[in-house]
Amino acid sequence: MVSSEEKKYIDKVIKLLLRPEASKIALAILEKNDATEEWLTKRTDMKLSVVRKILYDMYELGLVDFRRERDEKTSWYIYHINFKFENFNKVVIDRLRYILERKLKLRLKYELSHSFYECPKHKKLFTESEALQLNYICPYEDCGEVMLQRSNQHIIDKLTKYIGIIEKILDLTEEKKNK
Numbered sequence: 001m002v003s004s005e006e007k008k009y010i011d012k013v014i015k016l017l018l019r020p021e022a023s024k025i026a027l028a029i030l031e032k033n034d035a036t037e038e039w040l041t042k043r044t045d046m047k048l049s050v051v052r053k054i055l056y057d058m059y060e061l062g063l064v065d066f067r068r069e070r071d072e073k074t075s076w077y078i079y080h081i082n083f084k085f086e087n088f089n090k091v092v093i094d095r096l097r098y099i100l101e102r103k104l105k106l107r108l109k110y111e112l113s114h115s116f117y118e119c120p121k122h123k124k125l126f127t128e129s130e131a132l133q134l135n136y137i138c139p140y141e142d143c144g145e146v147m148l149q150r151s152n153q154h155i156i157d158k159l160t161k162y163i164g165i166i167e168k169i170l171d172l173t174e175e176k177k178n179k
């Protein structure tokens, strides 16, 4: 059995990791082992297509398992879904560490150490070394416009925000482990 404290923790992490509706599904699965898609749709009051999409995302992460059974009347397959609670922390931590180290931090480093230039007419982006080689003149046809430095601050802000969110989740999982 999953305690109410554990449910709160799962709720919080899934909301941050996937999307808010996903946590409704996760909690519903925890309520009833071997839940079917139909039951989940009723229980959460969500469309079947949305439920399926979320289940697929959770499956990709390794958070749920499916057991397939053929309905004797309709001969369609019915899927029974189980939450892999024992995998939860490992799946979450592995995935987050990967995203944090391999994607977000590298990208941030790249954005912080490069400047970009843009032709005001063609909106085409050039890296600093490309721009330098072209004497900061747009090479397209007879364009000849002088490139302008483009701010990547909005990308840096976004990356910084995501890094903060992920570090927060990792802190939560660390706290959990140390209890």
Ligand SMILES: [Zn+2]
Binding pocket: 119, 120, 121, 122, 123, 138, 139, 140, 143, 144, 145
């Ligand atoms: Zn141009």
